[in-house]
Amino acid sequence: MDNSSWVDTSLDLNINPLRVKSDAPVDAERFGVPRKMKPTFMFQTKPSANSKEETGAIEEELNRVSEENRKLTEMLTVMCEDYNALRNQLMDCMCKNGEKELHGPSKKRKSASSNNNDNNIAMNGNSESSSTDEELSKKPREEVIKAKTSRAYVRTEAGDKSLIVKDGYQWRKYGQKVTRDNPSPRAYFKCSFAPSCPVKKKVQRSVDDQSVLVATYEGEHNHPSMEATSGSSHGLTLGSVPCSASLASSGKTNITLDLTKSKSSNEAKSSKPKTDAPEVRQFLVEQMASSLTKDPNFTAALAAAISGRMLQQNHTKW
DNA sequence: CGGGTTTGACCGGCGC
DNA sequence: GCGCCGGTCAAACCCG
Numbered sequence: 001m002d003n004s005s006w007v008d009t010s011l012d013l014n015i016n017p018l019r020v021k022s023d024a025p026v027d028a029e030r031f032g033v034p035r036k037m038k039p040t041f042m043f044q045t046k047p048s049a050n051s052k053e054e055t056g057a058i059e060e061e062l063n064r065v066s067e068e069n070r071k072l073t074e075m076l077t078v079m080c081e082d083y084n085a086l087r088n089q090l091m092d093c094m095c096k097n098g099e100k101e102l103h104g105p106s107k108k109r110k111s112a113s114s115n116n117n118d119n120n121i122a123m124n125g126n127s128e129s130s131s132t133d134e135e136l137s138k139k140p141r142e143e144v145i146k147a148k149t150s151r152a153y154v155r156t157e158a159g160d161k162s163l164i165v166k167d168g169y170q171w172r173k174y175g176q177k178v179t180r181d182n183p184s185p186r187a188y189f190k191c192s193f194a195p196s197c198p199v200k201k202k203v204q205r206s207v208d209d210q211s212v213l214v215a216t217y218e219g220e221h222n223h224p225s226m227e228a229t230s231g232s233s234h235g236l237t238l239g240s241v242p243c244s245a246s247l248a249s250s251g252k253t254n255i256t257l258d259l260t261k262s263k264s265s266n267e268a269k270s271s272k273p274k275t276d277a278p279e280v281r282q283f284l285v286e287q288m289a290s291s292l293t294k295d296p297n298f299t300a301a302l303a304a305a306i307s308g309r310m311l312q313q314n315h316t317k318w
Numbered sequence: 319c320g321g322g323t324t325t326g327a328c329c330g331g332c333g334c
Numbered sequence: 335g336c337g338c339c340g341g342t343c344a345a346a347c348c349c350g
Contacts (some may be wrong), residue, residue: 172321172322172323173322173323173324174323174341174342174343174344175324175325175341175342175343176323176324176325177339177340177341177342179339179340180338180339180340186340186341188341188342192321192322200341202341
Protein backbone atom coordinates (compact mmCIF):
# COMPACT_ATOMS: atom_id res chain seq x y z
CA MET A 1 0.00 0.00 0.00
CA ASP A 2 2.97 2.18 0.06
CA ASN A 3 2.90 4.24 -3.05
CA SER A 4 6.37 5.54 -2.47
CA SER A 5 7.80 2.15 -3.21
CA TRP A 6 6.04 1.81 -6.50
CA VAL A 7 7.70 2.37 -9.77
CA ASP A 8 7.02 5.81 -11.01
CA THR A 9 5.00 5.21 -14.10
CA SER A 10 3.60 8.65 -14.28
CA LEU A 11 3.09 9.84 -17.80
CA ASP A 12 5.72 12.41 -18.40
CA LEU A 13 4.25 13.13 -21.74
CA ASN A 14 5.75 15.74 -23.89
CA ILE A 15 2.75 17.65 -25.01
CA ASN A 16 4.59 20.77 -25.96
CA PRO A 17 5.22 19.80 -29.57
CA LEU A 18 1.49 19.78 -30.02
CA ARG A 19 1.43 23.44 -29.43
CA VAL A 20 2.35 25.18 -32.60
CA LYS A 21 2.40 28.77 -31.58
CA SER A 22 0.72 29.21 -28.28
CA ASP A 23 2.72 28.85 -25.10
CA ALA A 24 -0.34 28.78 -22.93
CA PRO A 25 -0.27 26.03 -20.32
CA VAL A 26 -2.48 23.10 -21.08
CA ASP A 27 -2.27 21.27 -17.80
CA ALA A 28 -5.87 21.57 -16.78
CA GLU A 29 -7.31 21.01 -20.19
CA ARG A 30 -4.70 18.63 -21.43
CA PHE A 31 -6.85 15.57 -21.70
CA GLY A 32 -10.23 16.90 -20.84
CA VAL A 33 -12.58 18.99 -22.81
CA PRO A 34 -10.94 22.33 -23.41
CA ARG A 35 -12.89 25.37 -22.45
CA LYS A 36 -12.30 26.69 -25.90
CA MET A 37 -10.45 25.38 -28.83
CA LYS A 38 -7.04 26.87 -29.16
CA PRO A 39 -6.79 28.89 -32.35
CA THR A 40 -3.54 27.21 -33.21
CA PHE A 41 -5.42 24.02 -33.88
CA MET A 42 -8.08 25.66 -35.93
CA PHE A 43 -7.82 25.59 -39.63
CA GLN A 44 -7.32 29.00 -41.13
CA THR A 45 -10.18 29.31 -43.53
CA LYS A 46 -9.28 32.79 -44.52
CA PRO A 47 -7.86 32.61 -48.05
CA SER A 48 -4.38 33.99 -48.34
CA ALA A 49 -1.49 34.00 -50.73
CA ASN A 50 0.43 31.73 -48.41
CA SER A 51 -2.25 29.07 -48.29
CA LYS A 52 -0.03 26.49 -49.96
CA GLU A 53 2.76 27.12 -47.53
CA GLU A 54 0.31 26.93 -44.66
CA THR A 55 -1.08 23.71 -45.99
CA GLY A 56 2.38 22.27 -46.22
CA ALA A 57 3.18 23.42 -42.73
CA ILE A 58 0.00 21.93 -41.42
CA GLU A 59 0.71 18.67 -43.18
CA GLU A 60 4.15 18.63 -41.67
CA GLU A 61 2.66 19.36 -38.29
CA LEU A 62 0.11 16.63 -38.74
CA ASN A 63 2.83 14.15 -39.53
CA ARG A 64 4.76 15.22 -36.49
CA VAL A 65 1.69 14.91 -34.31
CA SER A 66 0.94 11.49 -35.70
CA GLU A 67 4.48 10.42 -34.98
CA GLU A 68 4.16 11.77 -31.47
CA ASN A 69 0.92 9.92 -31.07
CA ARG A 70 2.57 6.71 -32.18
CA LYS A 71 5.38 7.17 -29.70
CA LEU A 72 2.94 7.85 -26.92
CA THR A 73 1.02 4.74 -27.77
CA GLU A 74 4.20 2.71 -27.68
CA MET A 75 5.16 4.20 -24.35
CA LEU A 76 1.78 3.38 -22.94
CA THR A 77 1.95 -0.15 -24.27
CA VAL A 78 5.34 -0.75 -22.70
CA MET A 79 4.20 0.77 -19.46
CA CYS A 80 1.11 -1.39 -19.36
CA GLU A 81 3.15 -4.50 -20.05
CA ASP A 82 5.59 -3.67 -17.29
CA TYR A 83 2.75 -2.99 -14.93
CA ASN A 84 1.00 -6.22 -15.73
CA ALA A 85 4.20 -8.19 -15.35
CA LEU A 86 4.87 -6.68 -11.96
CA ARG A 87 1.31 -7.20 -10.89
CA ASN A 88 1.38 -10.82 -11.94
CA GLN A 89 4.56 -11.37 -9.96
CA LEU A 90 2.99 -9.79 -6.93
CA MET A 91 -0.13 -11.84 -7.33
CA ASP A 92 1.93 -15.01 -7.49
CA CYS A 93 3.60 -14.06 -4.24
CA MET A 94 0.26 -13.23 -2.72
CA CYS A 95 -1.21 -16.54 -3.74
CA LYS A 96 1.70 -18.49 -2.31
CA ASN A 97 1.72 -16.61 0.97
CA GLY A 98 -1.98 -16.16 1.37
CA GLU A 99 -3.32 -19.56 0.46
CA LYS A 100 -2.77 -21.22 3.80
CA GLU A 101 -4.08 -18.26 5.76
CA LEU A 102 -7.12 -17.81 3.62
CA HIS A 103 -8.21 -21.41 3.85
CA GLY A 104 -7.69 -21.89 7.53
CA PRO A 105 -8.95 -24.71 9.69
CA SER A 106 -12.34 -23.16 10.37
CA LYS A 107 -14.00 -23.86 7.08
CA LYS A 108 -16.99 -21.69 7.72
CA ARG A 109 -19.38 -21.21 4.92
CA LYS A 110 -19.41 -18.08 2.90
CA SER A 111 -16.49 -16.42 4.59
CA ALA A 112 -15.72 -14.46 1.50
CA SER A 113 -15.90 -11.09 3.14
CA SER A 114 -13.30 -11.83 5.72
CA ASN A 115 -11.05 -13.39 3.15
CA ASN A 116 -11.26 -10.38 1.04
CA ASN A 117 -10.44 -8.18 3.93
CA ASP A 118 -7.30 -10.04 4.75
CA ASN A 119 -6.33 -10.18 1.19
CA ASN A 120 -6.99 -6.70 0.10
CA ILE A 121 -5.09 -4.94 2.75
CA ALA A 122 -1.95 -6.31 1.32
CA MET A 123 -2.91 -5.93 -2.28
CA ASN A 124 -5.38 -3.64 -3.94
CA GLY A 125 -5.70 -5.42 -7.19
CA ASN A 126 -7.47 -8.62 -7.98
CA SER A 127 -7.65 -9.57 -4.36
CA GLU A 128 -11.20 -10.72 -4.82
CA SER A 129 -10.18 -13.31 -7.31
CA SER A 130 -9.50 -16.04 -4.80
CA SER A 131 -12.78 -15.72 -3.00
CA THR A 132 -14.81 -15.12 -6.10
CA ASP A 133 -13.33 -18.17 -7.70
CA GLU A 134 -14.37 -20.10 -4.68
CA GLU A 135 -17.83 -18.66 -4.84
CA LEU A 136 -17.98 -19.28 -8.54
CA SER A 137 -17.53 -22.97 -8.06
CA LYS A 138 -20.15 -23.06 -5.35
CA LYS A 139 -22.85 -20.96 -6.86
CA PRO A 140 -22.08 -20.12 -10.44
CA ARG A 141 -25.53 -19.07 -11.44
CA GLU A 142 -25.74 -16.50 -8.72
CA GLU A 143 -22.44 -15.09 -9.78
CA VAL A 144 -23.70 -14.54 -13.27
CA ILE A 145 -26.74 -12.67 -12.12
CA LYS A 146 -24.89 -10.86 -9.40
CA ALA A 147 -24.48 -7.20 -9.95
CA LYS A 148 -21.09 -5.74 -10.58
CA THR A 149 -19.23 -5.25 -7.34
CA SER A 150 -16.30 -3.11 -6.48
CA ARG A 151 -14.32 -2.46 -3.38
CA ALA A 152 -12.78 0.62 -1.92
CA TYR A 153 -10.32 0.94 0.91
CA VAL A 154 -10.23 4.15 2.81
CA ARG A 155 -7.59 4.83 5.35
CA THR A 156 -8.95 7.03 8.08
CA GLU A 157 -7.62 8.64 11.19
CA ALA A 158 -6.92 6.19 13.96
CA GLY A 159 -9.47 7.77 16.27
CA ASP A 160 -12.12 8.12 13.66
CA LYS A 161 -14.87 5.68 14.53
CA SER A 162 -17.32 6.71 11.87
CA LEU A 163 -18.13 4.42 9.00
CA ILE A 164 -18.34 7.17 6.46
CA VAL A 165 -16.71 6.78 3.09
CA LYS A 166 -17.02 9.84 0.94
CA ASP A 167 -17.13 8.76 -2.64
CA GLY A 168 -19.14 11.42 -4.37
CA TYR A 169 -22.51 9.79 -3.90
CA GLN A 170 -25.21 10.26 -1.34
CA TRP A 171 -25.94 7.26 0.84
CA ARG A 172 -28.64 6.38 3.31
CA LYS A 173 -27.80 3.96 6.03
CA TYR A 174 -30.40 1.26 6.42
CA GLY A 175 -28.75 -1.17 8.73
CA GLN A 176 -25.81 -2.12 10.83
CA LYS A 177 -24.66 -5.54 11.83
CA VAL A 178 -21.80 -7.04 13.75
CA THR A 179 -20.54 -9.90 11.69
CA ARG A 180 -18.92 -12.96 13.04
CA ASP A 181 -15.55 -12.63 11.42
CA ASN A 182 -15.04 -9.01 12.31
CA PRO A 183 -15.65 -7.34 15.68
CA SER A 184 -16.23 -4.05 13.94
CA PRO A 185 -19.83 -3.40 12.92
CA ARG A 186 -20.73 -3.46 9.28
CA ALA A 187 -22.89 -0.65 8.00
CA TYR A 188 -25.29 -1.04 5.11
CA PHE A 189 -26.00 1.86 2.81
CA LYS A 190 -28.28 2.46 -0.13
CA CYS A 191 -27.73 5.15 -2.70
CA SER A 192 -30.22 7.88 -1.92
CA PHE A 193 -29.12 10.30 -4.60
CA ALA A 194 -31.51 8.72 -7.09
CA PRO A 195 -34.53 6.76 -5.87
CA SER A 196 -34.16 4.21 -8.61
CA CYS A 197 -30.45 3.71 -8.10
CA PRO A 198 -29.88 0.07 -7.18
CA VAL A 199 -26.41 0.52 -5.76
CA LYS A 200 -25.71 -0.65 -2.25
CA LYS A 201 -22.66 -0.20 -0.15
CA LYS A 202 -21.27 -2.07 2.81
CA VAL A 203 -18.71 -0.40 5.00
CA GLN A 204 -16.71 -2.23 7.59
CA ARG A 205 -13.38 -1.74 9.24
CA SER A 206 -10.62 -4.04 8.28
CA VAL A 207 -9.80 -6.84 10.69
CA ASP A 208 -6.11 -6.30 10.27
CA ASP A 209 -6.03 -2.55 10.31
CA GLN A 210 -8.80 -0.80 12.16
CA SER A 211 -7.88 2.46 10.52
CA VAL A 212 -8.84 1.07 7.13
CA LEU A 213 -12.44 1.16 6.04
CA VAL A 214 -13.49 -1.45 3.53
CA ALA A 215 -16.38 -0.28 1.38
CA THR A 216 -18.01 -2.85 -0.87
CA TYR A 217 -20.17 -1.51 -3.66
CA GLU A 218 -22.80 -3.62 -5.36
CA GLY A 219 -24.34 -2.60 -8.62
CA GLU A 220 -23.77 0.37 -10.80
CA HIS A 221 -25.06 3.89 -10.43
CA ASN A 222 -27.60 4.90 -13.04
CA HIS A 223 -26.86 8.56 -12.40
CA PRO A 224 -23.81 10.79 -12.24
CA SER A 225 -22.03 11.41 -9.00
CA MET A 226 -22.64 14.52 -6.96
CA GLU A 227 -19.29 15.86 -8.07
CA ALA A 228 -20.23 15.49 -11.67
CA THR A 229 -23.54 17.18 -11.22
CA SER A 230 -22.64 19.95 -8.84
CA GLY A 231 -18.98 20.37 -9.49
CA SER A 232 -18.35 20.63 -5.79
CA SER A 233 -15.94 18.51 -3.87
CA HIS A 234 -18.39 16.81 -1.58
CA GLY A 235 -17.06 13.45 -2.43
CA LEU A 236 -13.35 12.84 -2.51
CA THR A 237 -12.22 15.90 -0.72
CA LEU A 238 -8.91 15.99 -2.42
CA GLY A 239 -8.48 19.64 -1.81
CA SER A 240 -8.85 19.45 1.92
CA VAL A 241 -7.52 16.06 2.87
CA PRO A 242 -4.35 14.51 1.60
CA CYS A 243 -5.18 11.35 -0.12
CA SER A 244 -3.89 8.87 -2.58
CA ALA A 245 -5.98 6.70 -4.78
CA SER A 246 -5.10 3.63 -6.69
CA LEU A 247 -7.31 1.76 -9.05
CA ALA A 248 -6.97 -1.81 -10.04
CA SER A 249 -9.63 -3.42 -12.10
CA SER A 250 -9.89 -6.79 -13.66
CA GLY A 251 -13.54 -7.40 -14.13
CA LYS A 252 -14.14 -6.11 -10.69
CA THR A 253 -12.85 -2.87 -9.41
CA ASN A 254 -10.76 -2.09 -6.40
CA ILE A 255 -10.26 1.42 -5.24
CA THR A 256 -7.93 2.45 -2.51
CA LEU A 257 -8.16 5.81 -0.92
CA ASP A 258 -5.66 6.97 1.62
CA LEU A 259 -7.41 9.76 3.42
CA THR A 260 -4.87 10.12 6.13
CA LYS A 261 -2.18 12.69 6.08
CA SER A 262 0.84 11.55 4.21
CA LYS A 263 3.18 9.79 6.58
CA SER A 264 6.09 10.05 4.23
CA SER A 265 5.88 13.76 4.09
CA ASN A 266 7.84 15.55 6.75
CA GLU A 267 5.71 18.61 6.41
CA ALA A 268 2.69 16.59 7.34
CA LYS A 269 4.16 15.97 10.76
CA SER A 270 4.41 19.62 11.51
CA SER A 271 2.02 21.11 14.02
CA LYS A 272 -0.75 22.05 11.65
CA PRO A 273 -0.68 20.86 8.08
CA LYS A 274 -1.54 23.60 5.67
CA THR A 275 -3.47 21.54 3.19
CA ASP A 276 -4.40 24.61 1.24
CA ALA A 277 -0.81 25.42 0.51
CA PRO A 278 -0.03 25.40 -3.21
CA GLU A 279 2.78 22.91 -2.83
CA VAL A 280 0.50 20.55 -0.96
CA ARG A 281 -2.14 20.90 -3.61
CA GLN A 282 0.40 20.24 -6.28
CA PHE A 283 1.62 17.24 -4.35
CA LEU A 284 -1.90 15.93 -4.16
CA VAL A 285 -2.46 16.42 -7.83
CA GLU A 286 0.78 14.72 -8.67
CA GLN A 287 0.01 11.88 -6.33
CA MET A 288 -3.42 11.45 -7.85
CA ALA A 289 -2.03 11.58 -11.35
CA SER A 290 0.70 9.14 -10.48
CA SER A 291 -1.75 6.72 -8.95
CA LEU A 292 -4.11 6.96 -11.87
CA THR A 293 -1.42 6.34 -14.42
CA LYS A 294 -0.49 3.16 -12.62
CA ASP A 295 -3.72 1.64 -13.74
CA PRO A 296 -3.38 -0.03 -17.12
CA ASN A 297 -7.04 0.45 -17.87
CA PHE A 298 -6.70 4.12 -17.22
CA THR A 299 -3.64 4.46 -19.37
CA ALA A 300 -5.30 2.50 -22.13
CA ALA A 301 -8.34 4.71 -21.91
CA LEU A 302 -6.08 7.72 -21.86
CA ALA A 303 -4.30 6.57 -24.97
CA ALA A 304 -7.61 6.02 -26.68
CA ALA A 305 -8.77 9.44 -25.60
CA ILE A 306 -5.62 11.10 -26.90
CA SER A 307 -5.86 9.24 -30.16
CA GLY A 308 -9.49 10.10 -30.51
CA ARG A 309 -8.76 13.69 -29.70
CA MET A 310 -6.09 13.92 -32.34
CA LEU A 311 -8.27 12.23 -34.89
CA GLN A 312 -11.02 14.62 -34.06
CA GLN A 313 -8.72 17.56 -34.49
CA ASN A 314 -7.46 16.16 -37.73
CA HIS A 315 -10.99 15.88 -38.95
CA THR A 316 -11.69 19.44 -38.01
CA LYS A 317 -8.68 20.49 -39.94
CA TRP A 318 -9.35 18.62 -43.15
C1' DC B 319 -41.76 18.32 10.14
C1' DG B 320 -39.04 15.85 6.98
C1' DG B 321 -35.06 13.25 6.29
C1' DG B 322 -31.47 10.49 8.14
C1' DT B 323 -29.81 7.20 11.76
C1' DT B 324 -30.26 3.54 15.14
C1' DT B 325 -31.43 -0.90 16.47
C1' DG B 326 -34.07 -4.95 17.37
C1' DA B 327 -36.85 -8.13 14.71
C1' DC B 328 -37.43 -10.77 10.82
C1' DC B 329 -36.26 -13.49 6.65
C1' DG B 330 -33.83 -16.51 3.65
C1' DG B 331 -29.74 -19.16 2.46
C1' DC B 332 -26.54 -22.49 3.80
C1' DG B 333 -24.08 -26.04 6.57
C1' DC B 334 -24.52 -29.80 9.61
C1' DG C 335 -35.04 -29.94 10.16
C1' DC C 336 -32.50 -26.98 12.99
C1' DG C 337 -29.45 -23.42 13.96
C1' DC C 338 -26.28 -19.97 12.45
C1' DC C 339 -25.39 -15.96 9.98
C1' DG C 340 -25.70 -12.12 6.74
C1' DG C 341 -28.84 -8.98 4.89
C1' DT C 342 -33.02 -6.23 5.17
C1' DC C 343 -37.02 -4.06 7.27
C1' DA C 344 -39.30 -0.78 9.94
C1' DA C 345 -40.48 1.64 14.12
C1' DA C 346 -38.41 4.70 17.24
C1' DC C 347 -35.42 8.23 17.70
C1' DC C 348 -32.56 12.24 16.52
C1' DC C 349 -31.47 16.51 14.34
C1' DG C 350 -31.58 20.69 11.69
